[in-house]
Amino acid sequence: MSELIRFENVTKSYENGKTILNNINFTINSGEFITLIGKSGCGKTTLLKLVNRLIKPDSGNIFIEGKEIKNWDIIKLRRSIGYVVQQVGLFSHMTVEENIVYILDLKKNNLLEKKKKANELINLVGLDESYLIKYPRELSGGQKQRVGVARALAGNPEIILMDEPFGAVDDITRRGLQDELLKLHKELGKTIIFVTHDIEEAFKMGDRTVLMNDGNIIQSGTLEQLLFNPKSKFVETFFGIKDFIAYLSLTTVKEVMKPLNNIDKISPRLLKVNSNIKLIQAIKIILESNSENLLVMDSSEKEIGIFSLSNISYNK
Known part of the structure; x- marks a missing residue:
């Protein structure tokens, strides 16, 4: 730039x-x-x-x-x-x-x-x-x-x-x-x-x-x-x-993700993560992969949501 x-x-x-x-x-x-x-x-x-x-x-x-x-x-x-x-x-x-x-x-x-x-x-x-x-x-x-x-x-x-x-x-x-x-x-x-x-x-x-x-x-x-x-x-x-780091370390992606609905179009290029990983891990994946969104999967490998940094909500 x-x-x-x-x-x-x-x-x-x-x-x-x-x-x-x-x-x-x-x-x-x-x-x-x-x-x-x-x-x-x-x-x-x-x-x-x-x-x-x-x-x-x-x-x-x-x-x-x-x-x-x-x-x-x-x-x-x-x-x-x-x-x-x-x-x-x-x-x-x-x-x-x-x-x-x-x-x-x-x-x-x-x-x-x-x-x-x-x-x-x-x-x-x-x-x-x-x-x-x-x-x-x-x-x-x-x-x-x-x-x-x-x-x-x-x-x-x-x-x-x-x-x-x-x-x-x-x-x-x-x-x-x-x-x-x-x-x-x-x-x-x-x-x-x-x-x-x-x-x-x-x-x-x-x-x-x-x-x-x-x-x-x-x-x-x-x-x-x-x-x-x-x-x-x-x-x-x-x-x-x-x-804040404690919040990131204790909160799972599932708790803050945007749930999928039937009309959402999912890009096949999205990286997939388990719904139970912590926010701090998800942030690291986003930063290292230069991705904007992650596709969240449940334990049965079903697509259940989208996670991005904008989903993080923290009040001191």
């Missing part, structure tokens, strides 16, 4: 002099799904806002596609970056279709292009065309978030910024939205920077998770790197690693 975004010695302070980002050096590659996690006030959202110049750094440089961010035309930059926030921010006086194609209005796309894009995107986020004539007040929280994602995709951006986008919906809706976003990422290959305070969400969503504290990046890495090779006591404590 090629480098898309680079932070070099980036520092940002509040007006009261408190440092919110402290000499950040960090690179994001094209097509990566990055999750930013940490306690409130650690700098996650500030880092996100620097990417589309909603705020400017006090010092240091930010490069996008090799070009220093201050040398970008700010309007062109923002129109090329999708942005999704927790409260969505849909225009209440506009229909869903009008909300989705708003960025295309700014780009002076014609009516036929806008209609085609609206239909394409509403289906892409798991809703049908009947929603296009509705107004935001007629939608549930989860439906509004889907429309927000569709709107962020309308300009075909390379980068999508997401600031705790699913934090205001119930757990069941949230899991559905997470799965939909992962599917979209796989299909479209966009670069996503996703702020969350939820450990499970961070590990489920990110190719790489970045742990921040007091304006510093403490450690960046995969699930395996952060859990099994923590670089400091802070990392170990934050993720509750000892308890």
